Amino acid sequence: DAKTTQPPSMDCAEGRAANLPCNHSTISGNEYVYWYRQIHSQGPQYIIHGLKNNETNEMASLIITEDRKSSTLILPHATLRDTAVYYCIVRVAYLSNYQLIWGAGTKLIIKP
């Protein structure tokens, strides 16, 4: 079962910051939060991941609350090409390995 909860859809104006929330209230201390996105029906694309500190890369920023029960993905200047389904994922330990537990995602629509 998914360990994350996301709104099913969101809109954002082109050029504005898109803030995508994710709830992961049952996350364990050593479980990472990952974000991927899927444009149309293409293969998902990695965006960013984090454990407890805020993270930033060339694509986005990830803000994780201090209690780690929720996080927000921020696309600073959304473009039309950012229209996609965004998945917030918890990586859980499985034996000597890890698994990504995928939720249903948020469909983000960037409007001109």
Place this chain on the structure above:
Amino acid sequence: DSGVTQTPKHLITATGQRVTLRCSPRSGDLSVYWYQQSLDQGLQFLIQYYNGEERAKGNILERFSAQQFPDLHSELNLSSLELGDSALYFCASSVELSSSYNEQFFGPGTRLTVL
């Protein structure tokens, strides 16, 4: 282009049939993952291989099986197909078995339609 290739791109078959989906991971990646995505659903993890050995199983049906060959390519076999097996099947690969940085690179997928 992620560097992961999948064939075929589309596959149309009938109920009761058997099909094989093929995946070639990125050069140097030892881990291969298979996922199923039904219409408007999230990804369901099926199975993972690492350097030829099965390492993790998800929601994979007994009618489905997979293997990873010495050259690291992988095949997913689906048998006794049912209408509900119609879906996108993705393969992904990553460098290591486990690490703090476990980015998976996804192929373009195979769209399976069972009639």
